[in-house]
Every structure is written in C-alpha cells, then in structure tokens.
Amino acid sequence: MNKEKAVVVFSGGQDSTTCLFWAKEKFKEVIAVSFDYNQKHKIELECAKDICKKHNVEYHVLDLNLLNQLAPNSLTRQDISVDKDAPKEGPPNSFVDGRNLLFLTFAAIFAKQRGINAIITGVSQSDFSGYPDCRDVFIKSLNVTLNLAMDYQFEILTPLMWINKAETWKMAYDLGAIDTVKEETLTCYNGIKGNGCGECPACKLRKNGYLEFKRQYLK
Template sequence: MNFSSNEKNKNLNRKNSSSKTNPSNNKAVVLLSGGLDSTTCLYQAIEDGKEIQALSFDYGQRHKIELSYAKKVTRKLGIPHTIQKLKPELFLGSSLTQKSLQVPKNSLRKEEIPNTYVPGRNILFLSFAVSLAEGTGSDSIYIGVNSMDYSGYPDCRPEFIRMFEMAIQLGTKKGSQGPSIKILTPLQNLSKKEIVLLGNRLKVPFHLTFSCYDPKNGKACGKCDACLLRKKGFQETGVSEK
C-alpha cells in the first residue's frame, strides 16, 4: 500500500484504539461508500494498523456521487480501491434505487423502517467482502453500520452481524480450517455526534465525504435523513466539515 509521505507518517504515529478492532492479521477489507460513517471506519482501520483493500459498490443508487468521494479518499491515502458494479434490478423496492419512490424529507422520527432501506444490500455487500477477504488472506472486514441512529435498518443490527459471522465461519475454507474472518463494526454503538468526534480525532478529511440520499447537480439536498443526521452531528460537536 503506497501512502503519501505525510499520510504515512501520520498513520505510523497513530496507536490502536481498541482490541475489538485489532485481530491478529494486519490485512482488512473496508466497505467504503464515500459517506461520513464508512470513511471514518476506513480511518479507524488505518489507525488499527491494517493493510487495507477498500471495496465500494455501484448499484444504480441515486446518490452515486458518494463513489467519487470514495475515490478521492483512497487516492489521497494510496489505498487499493475496487468499485464493483451491480445491476440495479437486484435492488428494487427502495427510494435509493427507484426514482418512482420519493426519499423522505424533513423528519428523523420514524416508527417503521424507512423506504431508504435497500433490500438485501448489506447481505450482498458483506458476501462480496468475504470473498475478497478470503482471497487476499485478510482476517477482518470493516463496515460502518451503527444501530444508534433513528433508522434501525435490520441489516445494521448487532444480531445480524453476529449471525453473518457465524455464516462466514461455517461457509468458508478459512472458517472451517482456522480462525474465521471477523466483521468489525467500530461505529456500532456510536451516535452521529460521537462518529464526528471520532472522525475528528482520526483526522478524517470531512470535506472528502458526502452524505445525501437525494443529491441534485452534485449538491446535497439538505433535507433527507442522511443530510439531517450529518448536520446534527456536526452542530452538536462544533467540528467543522471543511
């Protein structure tokens, strides 16, 4: 992995923050959307001393602009980055993939799972990550899910992650012959405020992240849940996005 000299020096000076995100092997796959959470997760993996392969997906999402930010960050860091293209037809029933459905605006209080939930998305993303991790000899996968925000997406819950880890152990050569691939979720119990604070400590370039479900002409709408949560996190911390 070829970091720039400045980034390399910064990374060498960082210390591992938690045994929970530091398994034995130093190789890891990081699921990277280009948003605030996944980019903070990427920088946590760097602090943990990982040799990283970043993995992103183009699945016809209306906020595909995030991928350009993922590219900018990985280029800045000199990290290998794969963007896997998937057919949009695999992801029906979500306002993030179907223009006929409206993205909810101006409200964070939800009784039900919002229509921004993409059926099976994290199941597929993690499956691709497992294949890449096993093929590259990586012992861990980082994913920026967090269950403390309003949404409560089923595939972001700790129970889902635990069950998926069991599937990895039972369904892979690596899992059947030795230590299995771990799914690391350093943001799992953090609020958006706490994620911003963590990102600030890790020197995340917030200006190279993008969080909006319904961008127009390359700009965030400012009204969707992703925009409101991001704004709330920065307002509560006083940290600058620039």
C-alpha cells in the first residue's frame, strides 16, 4: 500500500479541516476533494478552496448534483428550514440520504486513479448528530465493499470517530490549526462562516464543544 499519499474528503468545515491538518502531519502528499451537490450552504466550497490554497493542498471539486435531485431536505432546499432541535425519532431533516456513501465512493474512485490507498473522512460516532452514515459500522462495511468492488486495497481513516467536539477542538489546537478552524471554516447549515448563525444544530454542537474545550484544556 502507498503510505505516503492520502485523499481527504473535505467540506471546509470544522471536522474535515481538522482532518486535513491531521493528514498533513501523517502523509507526505495530501489531496482534498469536495463535492458540489448544490447544497444550501454552498459557500463551504469557497472556504475549502481558500484553506487549501493557503496551506498548499491540491484541491478538487466533484459534481454530485444528482444527489440534490434525489434527496430533498433542509440542506438541499431553500424552502425547508433546518430543525433547531433533534427529532424524537429518526435522523434530523438535515440528513442527506446517501451523502457519505456517495462521497466516499467517489473519493475512492478518485484515489484509485492516482494510486492512493488512504481516504480520510471526519465522521464521528461520538458526535454524529443522528446521521446513520457517520457510524463506525457503516465505515467498516463500506471499506470492505469498496475493496471488493474495485479489487483494490483502500483504507478509510476516521481520526475523529471516537472523540467528541471538545476533543476535536483539542486536536486542532495540538495541530496548530485552531485559528484556521475558528475563523476560516464553515460548519453552519445556514452558510455563515466562523461562529455561524448560532442557532442550527451544527453551530450549537460546535459552540458547546469549544466552550468545553476551553474549560477542560485551557486552564
């Protein structure tokens, strides 16, 4: 296996940016891949591009507009508001059916063409927001499926899988990336850079994690 190169599934948000810097520590060459599915918070692609340019990371955007057509929800439709609170049952209305399945599959195709085995994604089962495609069992299952489908040895790496948001902030801090994550990323479902709108679930999770990080680690 090629241990020197990696592809990062990169949205320009907190988690994927932390993973990007983690990858830069672990691999000699890192390529970032984003996906345009006409998401409501499409400005994230500009954030991703800017971060990669600033830190000398090769960057690509792949077209997945079909996902928007197939999966109408609060991240793909202007007339559907993001739920402020988690539902009592089922995933939130910000869950895009098949998104991580498709992202990782297309990232794997991209990686194989370049002789790259490692694919890095920022999913977390500890802070998975009710998204079934952020679970470890899904990642492991897909890893096996991709290997069989392409007769190629992929390794999907998930540095954030078992850590919470406070620990993710700590990782960014240890990597020297906390200012980039705080100021240059876009996590907000309503498309507001940095601290975001403060109201959507992603912003609340990010803020609470940061406050807990400061309480635990910046004494």
